Amino acid sequence: MPNSDNWLDEMIEAFEAEVVNVRQAYVKRMSQDYYWYSPILKRQLESHFGDCVAAPRTEQELMNVLSFAAKRKIPVVPRGGGTGNYGQIVPLYGGIVLDTSKLNQAIEIKEGEGTFQAGMKLGMIEKTLHESDQELRFFPSTFMKSTLAGFIAGGTGGIGSIEYGTLWDEGNVLELTIVTVEETPRKLKVKKKEELAKYIHSYGLSGVLTEAKITLAKKTNWNDMLIRFADLDQALLFSEKVAINSNIKKRLISVCEAPLSTSFSPIERYTTKEDATVLLQIDPSHQESVTKLASTYKANVEDTFPHYIHINKLRVSDFSWNHVTLWWLKQHTKDTYLQGRFHPDHYLEQVKQLKDRFGDKVLIHFEWIKVKGAVVPSSQPVIRYHSPARLQEIIDAFHEFGIKVSNPHTYLLEEGGKDDWIDQICVAKGENDPYSLLNPGKTKRRANKKQIR
Ligand SMILES: Cc1cc2nc3c(=O)[nH]c(=O)nc-3n(C[C@H](O)[C@H](O)[C@H](O)COP(=O)(O)OP(=O)(O)OC[C@H]3O[C@@H](n4cnc5c(N)ncnc54)[C@H](O)[C@@H]3O)c2cc1C
Incomplete structure (x- = not known):
């Protein structure tokens, strides 16, 4: 808790009503993100809220809020759209939720x-x-x-x-x-x-x-494509071919094992329980070559899909990345997900190892991306959740098979798999946040925790 009893009254006094909001229901809503994807985080975070929301309209007003917080030693959690997955904006020690959405020019x-x-x-x-x-x-x-x-x-x-x-x-x-x-x-x-x-x-x-x-x-006027494959390996191999071909200009390559895409209700007519899907955004001039390539993998290219997406004002991005998990969770509320970096050379073997051990308890979902110039499969597989122990068993198996896990079931920055630059972040924190008021509790560093009351 902040170290001053009447700071909230003082804050209301110091700032206009348009800037500071203490309405409980609103503050609670603004203290939440999509951490509930994780049954572990849900249990840990659902009762943590800020004391008020401050929404500065100018940079000067934002500086005034930060000055107030520093003088009174009040925790501050910056907030954007609140779409993070790891409870990043959940205030663990109360204080001010700093809504930056009015700085929008x-x-x-x-x-x-x-x-x-x-x-x-x-x-x-x-x-x-x-x-x-x-x-x-x-x-x-x-x-x-x-x-x-x-x-x-x-x-x-x-x-x-x-x-x-x-x-x-x-x-x-x-x-x-x-x-x-x-x-x-x-x-x-x-x-x-x-x-x-x-x-x-x-x-x-x-x-x-x-x-x-x-x-x-x-x-670029991107073209959307949906391609179905009877076999997951074929879908993965095809997607890799598109990913590594630098002559094909693309914005998205998203692969889902069956039956994940059946949960995409707005485009469900293009999916089946049996087929893996590959969603793509491709430069129109390369659509023909991608279609030709797909035919060599016994694929079913849905010709009417681009028109359907267009006339229904849908966005293909809504069925990719962590939206895949979101659609699935709408229908399977107990399930969850993981984040893993498979090896670009052995990913098929790693997928096989997972499928052999866990069958349909782990449903594969890949996006191909570049990291430092190298094309790699990034993945957010859906996990049919059973218990924390079983989830840990699956995480352990990912490690065993050489799949790097960024654990989405922790709110600690370094435990989410992003531990390689935490030292630099903490150096900057020491310089810029001497009272350790920014988003306290989100790193396990002692220096950070020590100063929080
Ligand atoms: C359905 C779904 C799909 C997603 N897909 C993707 C994806 O494709 N790629 C991806 O990377 N992520 C994805 N995410 C995670 C998340 O949506 C993104 O990271 C998003 O960009 C976060 O933006 P936000 O404005 O909502 O940030 P918030 O959730 O509001 O904040 C995120 C973090 O940034 C900090 N922050 C916010 N504003 C400031 C500021 N002004 N100064 C300092 N710190 C600040 C917050 O304190 C918090 O720690 C997905 C999440 C969901 C639920």
Whole structure:
């Protein structure tokens, strides 16, 4: 708990009603994300909430909120769209939920790069970019709700990562503006790769982002494709061929084992219980060659799918990445998922090992992406959940088979598999958040916990 009894009254006094909201139902809602995908996190986090929501309308107002928090030693949890999966925005020690969604302006758009305020939704950025015949290099499947800063501080990659890699790949995030949590907050600009890494996927622990400059892509009129395969291996092999062929321009390659795609209710007519599916976004000029390639894998290319998607105003991204899990959980409320990086050379063998041991208790879901220039299968398999012990058994088997797990059943940053730059994040935290008020409890580092009352 914050270390001052009447801080909330003082905060209400200090800020306009439009900025500070203490309505309990609202504060509770704004203290939650999609952690409930995990039965473990659900149990741990469902009773944790902030004390108020502060939604600054300007950067100066945001600095005033942070100054107030520093003076009174009140925890602050920055929040974007609240679409994270690991309870990243759940305040473990109460305090202020810092809603950044009113900082939502495009600051500058040039050919090839753009600067936007932290709380601008990625969907709005994408729409704005179309006016200059540009688009985001990549975005999460939640892009209509999630914000630029929420993605940078909480995400990894998404639709477009097969071409451009992830947030950490050089040249994607160019510059960040960060505000510190001190009595007199400072504004920092960081540009260098090793400096940027202190804020990417940092859960907001090391500073509050107020602006980001990112690299943009030239707009392509992507074609959506859905291809069905009677055999999962054939679907995987085909998807790999498309992924590694640099002559095929693509934005998405998403593979689902049967019967995962039957839960995609808006496009269920294109799925069957027996077939694996591959969803793609392809440059129109390469659609014919992809169709030809699919025919060599005994696949069924759904010709009417692009038209169906178009006339029904659907988005193929809604059936990829962690939306696959979301659709499945709608119908199978007890199930859950994992995140794993399979080996690009042995992934078929790793899939076989999992299927041999767990059968349909583990349902394979891959997206092909680039990491530091190498094409790799990233996966979010659905797990038919039984118990924590059984889940751990499955995680152990992933390790045994050499599949790197980013555990989505923990709210601790380093235990989610992202442990290689936690030291740098903590260095920045020490400099920018001397009272350790930012998102307390989300790292197991003693330095972080010690100062929280
Ligand atoms: C259905 C579904 C699909 C998803 N698909 C993808 C995907 O394709 N790729 C992917 O990477 N992720 C995915 N995610 C996870 C999540 O949607 C993304 O990471 C998203 O970009 C988070 O953005 P947000 O604005 O909702 O962030 P929030 O959930 O609000 O916040 C995420 C983290 O960022 C911090 N933060 C927010 N704003 C700031 C700020 N201004 N300064 C400092 N820290 C800040 C928060 O404290 C929190 O730790 C998915 C989640 C769901 C539920």
